[in-house]
Amino acid sequence: MPSTPGMKPGGFYDSHSDTQGAAIDTFLPWLVDAVDELPVPAAGGPPLTLLDLGSSQGKNAIRAMRGLAEAIRRRTDAPAWALFSDLPTNDFNRLFVNLFPHGPGSPPPIGEGVFTAAVAGSAYGPIVPPASVHVATSFNMIGWLDALPPARLPRYILATGPSARGDRSAVTEEEREPFRRQAASDLHRFYRARAGELVPGGKLLVQVFGRDEARDRSASDGIYDVVSDALLDLVDDGSLPAKVYEDLVFPLYFRTAGELVEPIESEPDLASTFRVDRAETVETPVPFNAELERDGDLGEWARRFTGFLRAFTEPIVAAAIPANLPADEILADAYRRVEARLEEDPARYEFRFISVGVLLTRTPARRG
Numbered sequence: 001m002p003s004t005p006g007m008k009p010g011g012f013y014d015s016h017s018d019t020q021g022a023a024i025d026t027f028l029p030w031l032v033d034a035v036d037e038l039p040v041p042a043a044g045g046p047p048l049t050l051l052d053l054g055s056s057q058g059k060n061a062i063r064a065m066r067g068l069a070e071a072i073r074r075r076t077d078a079p080a081w082a083l084f085s086d087l088p089t090n091d092f093n094r095l096f097v098n099l100f101p102h103g104p105g106s107p108p109p110i111g112e113g114v115f116t117a118a119v120a121g122s123a124y125g126p127i128v129p130p131a132s133v134h135v136a137t138s139f140n141m142i143g144w145l146d147a148l149p150p151a152r153l154p155r156y157i158l159a160t161g162p163s164a165r166g167d168r169s170a171v172t173e174e175e176r177e178p179f180r181r182q183a184a185s186d187l188h189r190f191y192r193a194r195a196g197e198l199v200p201g202g203k204l205l206v207q208v209f210g211r212d213e214a215r216d217r218s219a220s221d222g223i224y225d226v227v228s229d230a231l232l233d234l235v236d237d238g239s240l241p242a243k244v245y246e247d248l249v250f251p252l253y254f255r256t257a258g259e260l261v262e263p264i265e266s267e268p269d270l271a272s273t274f275r276v277d278r279a280e281t282v283e284t285p286v287p288f289n290a291e292l293e294r295d296g297d298l299g300e301w302a303r304r305f306t307g308f309l310r311a312f313t314e315p316i317v318a319a320a321i322p323a324n325l326p327a328d329e330i331l332a333d334a335y336r337r338v339e340a341r342l343e344e345d346p347a348r349y350e351f352r353f354i355s356v357g358v359l360l361t362r363t364p365a366r367r368g
């Protein structure tokens with residue numbers, strides 16, 4: 001059973017994810033620049049297939065596929081599929097509305113001659129037929145663990161641990177190890193599945209929130225500190241049992257760029273199947289931080305920061321609240337406190353979006 005209950009539904013993620021969108025805008029040009037070497041079918045030939053993994057409600061994913069399809073149209077007029085995939089816990093209704101916003105007569109969302117479909121399936125296994133995909137993308141997804149390891153983190157809520165401004169000893173290396181192993185195993189299965197699905201010469205672009213060891217920074221800094229502090233406030237005032245906090249573990253792992261390429265370098269079957277074209281750590285822009293610099297409006301910054309983190313943290317906090325407690329009240333209170341804490345002490349919760357990314361080419365598999 002996958003460990004994520006999905007993003008906050010009803011379009012909430014779509015409306016609060018321009019930070020993830022800005023990261024996509026930073027990495028998509030890698031792929032656009034590589035379109036010239038893509039093997040593409042001729043006009044009238046078999047369809048070209050684009051596959052996005054972990055598309056959520058679709059706003060960012062559709063924009064990315066549109067940018068990619070525009071670049072591919074410079075090479076071929078072949079009909080194309082743009083496939084959007086996610087777990088069954090995803091708000092697929094919203095995705096379909098985004099794909100077909102105005103009903104009959106709607107302009108094609110990705111471009112002329114590009115047909116769309118949604119696929120429910122886990123990116124950690126194959127989800128389309130072998131050798132059928134020309135370009136696969138995955139944005140802000142691969143850090144979501146396929147399953148939570150049987151491990152507890154009673155003094156924090158995330159295996160990465162608190163930022164340098166928090167208590168680093170709250171998660172020990174020993175406690176982190178099962179999460180590192182789970183993430184490594186997930187990544188192997190992800191790459192193996194894509195190796196099967198991509199045509200020779202096909203491209204895979206992966207971007208995800210990550211960690212920069214050299215700068216001692218993680219994209220988790222600030223976000224999980226403020227969620228943890230707000231939940232501890234609720235424990236202190238008696239509205240949340242301490243055990244709920246002690247049992248809560250976010251099913252996430254923040255990788256370095258090195259960890260993202262490690263399986264390609266160390267696993268012989270993957271090393272003979274993929275070529276690493278680019279692998280980098282990039283601090284991508286955060287629109288609400290940029291706005292704060294422009295207008296100095298701390299209240300608005302705290303409101304936007306809260307919306308951003310609420311879109312992906314609330315479903316997990318909600319799932320941890322026992323059925324006998326008033327979940328809606330607790331959640332409303334928790335995110336009120338998140339916003340208040342951000343406004344009171346912005347320096348403690350500084351957030352930088354450390355993104356890691358890799359661009360791979362599927363090479364013909366070695367025989368024998």
Ligand SMILES: C[S@@+](CC[C@H](N)C(=O)[O-])C[C@H]1O[C@@H](n2cnc3c(N)ncnc32)[C@H](O)[C@@H]1O
Nearest residue numbers: 006020054056060086087122123139140141144
């Ligand atoms: C933060 S959202 C990213 C959405 C979009 N790609 C973007 O960048 O805005 C992460 C998405 O990954 C999905 N996800 C998590 N684990 C997955 C898995 N094993 N297979 C497919 N999708 C997964 C979640 O359901 C969620 O919709």
